[in-house]
Amino acid sequence: MISYRLLDELANIQSNLxxxxxxxxxxxxxxxxxxxxxxxxxxxxxxxxxVIVDFNDLKIIEKKTEITNLFFPYISGFxxxxxxxxxxxxxxxxxxxxxxxxxxxNGILHPRRFGLASHVGVLLDIPSIGVAKKLxxxxxxxxxxxxxxxxxxxxxxxxxxVSVGHKVSLKxxxxxxxxxxxxxxxxxxxxxxxxxTNTAKNLKVKKRNIYx
DNA sequence: GCGACAG
DNA sequence: ATCTTGTCGC
Numbered sequence: 001m002i003s004y005r006l007l008d009e010l011a012n013i014q015s016n017l018x019x020x021x022x023x024x025x026x027x028x029x030x031x032x033x034x035x036x037x038x039x040x041x042x043x044x045x046x047x048x049x050x051v052i053v054d055f056n057d058l059k060i061i062e063k064k065t066e067i068t069n070l071f072f073p074y075i076s077g078f079x080x081x082x083x084x085x086x087x088x089x090x091x092x093x094x095x096x097x098x099x100x101x102x103x104x105x106n107g108i109l110h111p112r113r114f115g116l117a118s119h120v121g122v123l124l125d126i127p128s129i130g131v132a133k134k135l136x137x138x139x140x141x142x143x144x145x146x147x148x149x150x151x152x153x154x155x156x157x158x159x160x161x162v163s164v165g166h167k168v169s170l171k172x173x174x175x176x177x178x179x180x181x182x183x184x185x186x187x188x189x190x191x192x193x194x195x196x197t198n199t200a201k202n203l204k205v206k207k208r209n210i211y212x
Numbered sequence: 213g214c215g216a217c218a219g
Numbered sequence: 220a221t222c223t224t225g226t227c228g229c
Contacts, residue, residue, distance in 0.1 A: 038219080040220055074220070076217040083219070106218050115218065132218050161218085 002073060010078060014114035020122045021108060026167035027099055027127040030055050030176060034098040035188025036090060036120075038083045039196035041203045046070045048086040049196035051188050052098045055179065058187045065199045066090035076137075077111050080119030087120050100127040100168060100176060102189050107173075109136055109146060109154040109163035121166025128165030129173045130154075131186055135161050159184045 034052045041047055046068050052061040066089045072082040087103065106115030107130030114122075117130030135141065139148040139161075146154035146161060154163035155170060157177045164170050180186035185193065 038220085040219090074217090074219060076219085079219055104219070110218080130218085134218060136218050137216075 002075065007075070007078065010081060011112060014080070014110075014112040014119075017122055018108070018112055018114040018118065021113065021118050021164070022167045023108065023164045023169060024167075025169045025172050027172075030099045032061060032096070032098040033100050033102060033176065033180060033188050034091070034094070035102045035186065035190070035192040036087045037104045037189055037192040037196045038086045039193070039200040040070070041067075041200045044070045045200075045203070046083070046086040047196050047200040047203065048083075048090040049192040049199065050087075050090045050094055051191040051195060052094065052096055053180075053188045053191070055099070055176075058180070058182065060191065062094055062096045063191070063195055064090055064093040065195060066093055067203070079105050079116045080114065083116055084119045084123065087116075088123060091120075091124065100129060101165070102129050102131055102177070102180065102186055103165060104131060104133075104185075104189050104193065106130045106132045106136060106154075106161070107163035107165035109139065109148055109161065111149075113153075115163070115165075117163070117165030125166075127167040129168055129176060130163045130165045131177060131189060132161040132163075133159075133185065157181065160186070
Protein backbone atom coordinates (compact mmCIF):
# COMPACT_ATOMS: atom_id res chain seq x y z
CA MET A 1 0.00 0.00 0.00
CA ILE A 2 0.99 3.60 -0.53
CA SER A 3 0.82 5.85 2.52
CA TYR A 4 0.18 9.57 2.50
CA ARG A 5 3.54 9.89 4.21
CA LEU A 6 5.24 8.28 1.20
CA LEU A 7 3.23 10.36 -1.25
CA ASP A 8 4.40 13.46 0.60
CA GLU A 9 8.01 12.40 0.16
CA LEU A 10 7.50 11.61 -3.51
CA ALA A 11 5.80 14.96 -4.01
CA ASN A 12 8.87 16.62 -2.50
CA ILE A 13 11.12 14.69 -4.85
CA GLN A 14 9.02 15.93 -7.77
CA SER A 15 9.22 19.52 -6.57
CA ASN A 16 12.98 19.32 -6.23
CA LEU A 17 13.58 17.60 -9.56
CA UNK A 18 11.27 20.09 -11.28
CA UNK A 19 13.94 22.74 -10.64
CA UNK A 20 16.11 20.91 -13.17
CA UNK A 21 13.51 21.19 -15.91
CA UNK A 22 14.62 23.51 -18.72
CA UNK A 23 11.78 25.18 -20.58
CA UNK A 24 13.93 26.51 -23.41
CA UNK A 25 15.31 24.89 -26.55
CA UNK A 26 18.42 22.84 -25.97
CA UNK A 27 18.15 20.98 -29.24
CA UNK A 28 19.45 21.41 -32.77
CA UNK A 29 17.39 20.69 -35.83
CA UNK A 30 14.85 17.93 -35.44
CA UNK A 31 15.29 15.06 -37.87
CA UNK A 32 14.08 12.12 -35.82
CA UNK A 33 11.46 11.81 -33.10
CA UNK A 34 10.88 8.96 -30.66
CA UNK A 35 7.49 8.10 -29.17
CA UNK A 36 6.92 5.88 -26.14
CA UNK A 37 3.94 4.27 -24.47
CA UNK A 38 3.28 1.70 -21.76
CA UNK A 39 0.65 -1.03 -21.73
CA UNK A 40 -0.18 -3.36 -18.88
CA UNK A 41 -0.22 -7.10 -18.83
CA UNK A 42 -1.30 -9.62 -16.24
CA UNK A 43 -0.82 -8.33 -12.70
CA UNK A 44 2.65 -6.96 -12.28
CA UNK A 45 4.08 -6.48 -15.74
CA UNK A 46 4.45 -3.37 -17.82
CA UNK A 47 5.04 -3.61 -21.56
CA UNK A 48 6.73 -0.51 -22.92
CA UNK A 49 7.31 0.34 -26.57
CA UNK A 50 9.43 2.94 -28.32
CA VAL A 51 9.20 3.95 -31.97
CA ILE A 52 11.56 6.32 -33.78
CA VAL A 53 10.19 8.04 -36.87
CA ASP A 54 11.70 10.32 -39.48
CA PHE A 55 10.37 13.80 -38.72
CA ASN A 56 9.89 14.62 -42.39
CA ASP A 57 7.94 11.63 -43.71
CA LEU A 58 6.92 10.00 -40.38
CA LYS A 59 8.27 6.66 -41.56
CA ILE A 60 9.47 4.20 -38.93
CA ILE A 61 13.23 4.05 -38.42
CA GLU A 62 13.30 1.69 -35.44
CA LYS A 63 11.01 0.10 -32.86
CA LYS A 64 11.64 -1.78 -29.62
CA THR A 65 9.63 -3.29 -26.78
CA GLU A 66 10.53 -4.15 -23.22
CA ILE A 67 8.90 -5.90 -20.28
CA THR A 68 9.48 -4.60 -16.77
CA ASN A 69 8.01 -5.06 -13.34
CA LEU A 70 5.41 -2.68 -12.00
CA PHE A 71 6.05 -1.52 -8.47
CA PHE A 72 3.74 1.45 -8.15
CA PRO A 73 -0.01 1.94 -8.64
CA TYR A 74 -1.63 4.62 -10.75
CA ILE A 75 -2.14 7.73 -8.69
CA SER A 76 -2.98 10.94 -10.48
CA GLY A 77 -0.03 13.29 -10.11
CA PHE A 78 2.46 10.45 -9.60
CA UNK A 79 2.44 8.74 -12.98
CA UNK A 80 6.21 9.12 -13.30
CA UNK A 81 6.82 6.72 -10.43
CA UNK A 82 4.68 4.12 -12.20
CA UNK A 83 5.86 4.43 -15.81
CA UNK A 84 9.23 6.21 -16.00
CA UNK A 85 11.27 3.08 -15.30
CA UNK A 86 9.50 1.12 -18.05
CA UNK A 87 9.99 3.97 -20.52
CA UNK A 88 13.67 4.49 -19.71
CA UNK A 89 14.31 0.76 -20.06
CA UNK A 90 12.87 0.57 -23.56
CA UNK A 91 14.62 3.75 -24.69
CA UNK A 92 17.94 2.27 -23.66
CA UNK A 93 17.34 -0.64 -26.05
CA UNK A 94 17.15 1.68 -29.07
CA UNK A 95 20.20 1.53 -31.33
CA UNK A 96 19.48 4.75 -33.19
CA UNK A 97 19.67 8.25 -31.79
CA UNK A 98 16.73 10.63 -31.83
CA UNK A 99 16.42 14.38 -31.38
CA UNK A 100 13.34 14.62 -29.18
CA UNK A 101 11.13 12.25 -27.20
CA UNK A 102 7.33 12.41 -27.12
CA UNK A 103 5.68 10.90 -24.05
CA UNK A 104 2.08 9.87 -23.41
CA UNK A 105 1.31 12.08 -20.40
CA ASN A 106 1.95 15.60 -19.16
CA GLY A 107 5.23 17.46 -18.85
CA ILE A 108 5.24 20.58 -16.65
CA LEU A 109 1.45 20.75 -16.88
CA HIS A 110 1.41 19.15 -13.46
CA PRO A 111 0.71 20.12 -9.81
CA ARG A 112 4.45 20.24 -9.10
CA ARG A 113 5.61 20.89 -12.68
CA PHE A 114 7.01 17.39 -12.96
CA GLY A 115 4.74 15.12 -14.97
CA LEU A 116 5.84 11.89 -16.65
CA ALA A 117 7.40 13.60 -19.69
CA SER A 118 9.52 15.87 -17.49
CA HIS A 119 10.37 12.95 -15.21
CA VAL A 120 11.78 10.93 -18.11
CA GLY A 121 13.35 13.97 -19.78
CA VAL A 122 15.24 15.05 -16.67
CA LEU A 123 16.40 11.56 -15.68
CA LEU A 124 17.80 10.96 -19.17
CA ASP A 125 18.66 14.63 -19.68
CA ILE A 126 17.12 14.71 -23.16
CA PRO A 127 14.60 16.97 -24.90
CA SER A 128 11.09 15.68 -24.20
CA ILE A 129 7.50 16.72 -24.85
CA GLY A 130 4.38 15.71 -22.94
CA VAL A 131 1.17 14.85 -24.78
CA ALA A 132 -1.97 14.09 -22.74
CA LYS A 133 -5.24 12.87 -24.21
CA LYS A 134 -7.24 14.33 -21.35
CA LEU A 135 -6.88 17.74 -19.74
CA UNK A 136 -5.59 17.55 -16.19
CA UNK A 137 -8.25 18.50 -13.68
CA UNK A 138 -8.15 22.15 -12.75
CA UNK A 139 -6.73 23.36 -16.06
CA UNK A 140 -8.63 25.53 -18.51
CA UNK A 141 -8.18 26.15 -22.23
CA UNK A 142 -8.54 29.61 -23.77
CA UNK A 143 -7.51 30.23 -27.37
CA UNK A 144 -5.65 26.92 -27.31
CA UNK A 145 -3.49 28.08 -24.39
CA UNK A 146 -3.70 25.88 -21.30
CA UNK A 147 -3.98 27.79 -18.04
CA UNK A 148 -3.17 25.98 -14.80
CA UNK A 149 -2.56 27.42 -11.35
CA UNK A 150 -2.27 30.90 -12.82
CA UNK A 151 0.32 30.01 -15.44
CA UNK A 152 0.26 29.13 -19.13
CA UNK A 153 1.74 25.65 -18.98
CA UNK A 154 0.66 24.08 -22.24
CA UNK A 155 -1.01 24.37 -25.59
CA UNK A 156 -3.87 22.44 -27.16
CA UNK A 157 -2.91 20.96 -30.52
CA UNK A 158 -5.82 19.30 -32.26
CA UNK A 159 -7.43 17.14 -29.58
CA UNK A 160 -4.38 16.68 -27.35
CA UNK A 161 -2.82 18.71 -24.56
CA VAL A 162 0.86 19.50 -25.08
CA SER A 163 3.37 20.71 -22.50
CA VAL A 164 7.12 21.10 -22.13
CA GLY A 165 8.86 17.99 -20.89
CA HIS A 166 12.50 19.12 -20.84
CA LYS A 167 14.85 21.17 -23.00
CA VAL A 168 12.19 22.24 -25.51
CA SER A 169 10.26 25.53 -25.54
CA LEU A 170 6.48 25.43 -25.54
CA LYS A 171 6.47 27.12 -28.95
CA UNK A 172 8.74 24.43 -30.38
CA UNK A 173 6.64 21.71 -28.71
CA UNK A 174 3.63 23.09 -30.52
CA UNK A 175 5.41 23.17 -33.88
CA UNK A 176 6.79 19.64 -33.51
CA UNK A 177 3.54 18.05 -32.34
CA UNK A 178 1.57 19.80 -35.09
CA UNK A 179 3.76 18.15 -37.70
CA UNK A 180 3.43 14.73 -36.04
CA UNK A 181 -0.35 14.59 -36.02
CA UNK A 182 -2.11 12.42 -38.57
CA UNK A 183 -4.81 11.11 -36.27
CA UNK A 184 -5.71 12.30 -32.79
CA UNK A 185 -2.46 11.19 -31.16
CA UNK A 186 0.97 12.17 -32.63
CA UNK A 187 2.31 9.39 -34.87
CA UNK A 188 5.28 8.08 -32.87
CA UNK A 189 3.17 7.80 -29.72
CA UNK A 190 0.27 6.23 -31.59
CA UNK A 191 2.58 3.66 -33.14
CA UNK A 192 4.22 2.94 -29.77
CA UNK A 193 0.77 2.53 -28.23
CA UNK A 194 -0.27 -0.05 -30.83
CA UNK A 195 3.01 -1.91 -30.45
CA UNK A 196 2.84 -1.96 -26.65
CA THR A 197 -0.82 -3.02 -26.61
CA ASN A 198 -0.32 -5.85 -29.11
CA THR A 199 2.78 -7.09 -27.31
CA ALA A 200 0.91 -7.13 -23.99
CA LYS A 201 -1.99 -8.95 -25.63
CA ASN A 202 0.33 -11.66 -26.98
CA LEU A 203 1.85 -12.09 -23.55
CA LYS A 204 -1.59 -12.72 -22.13
CA VAL A 205 -2.37 -15.31 -24.81
CA LYS A 206 0.85 -17.16 -24.03
CA LYS A 207 0.17 -17.09 -20.33
CA ARG A 208 -3.33 -18.39 -20.96
CA ASN A 209 -2.08 -21.29 -23.09
CA ILE A 210 -0.08 -22.63 -20.18
CA TYR A 211 -3.31 -23.39 -18.41
CA UNK A 212 -5.11 -25.06 -21.32
C1' DG B 213 -21.77 7.39 0.26
C1' DC B 214 -20.74 9.59 -4.52
C1' DG B 215 -17.99 11.20 -8.33
C1' DA B 216 -13.66 12.32 -10.23
C1' DC B 217 -8.70 11.26 -11.63
C1' DA B 218 -2.62 12.73 -16.77
C1' DG B 219 -2.27 6.62 -17.52
C1' DA C 220 -4.74 1.52 -18.31
C1' DT C 221 -8.14 -2.73 -18.76
C1' DC C 222 -12.66 -5.69 -19.14
C1' DT C 223 -15.23 -6.44 -24.37
C1' DT C 224 -19.00 -7.44 -30.09
C1' DG C 225 -20.70 -5.77 -33.29
C1' DT C 226 -21.08 -2.25 -36.39
C1' DC C 227 -20.82 2.05 -39.24
C1' DG C 228 -18.13 3.93 -42.95
C1' DC C 229 -14.20 4.72 -46.25
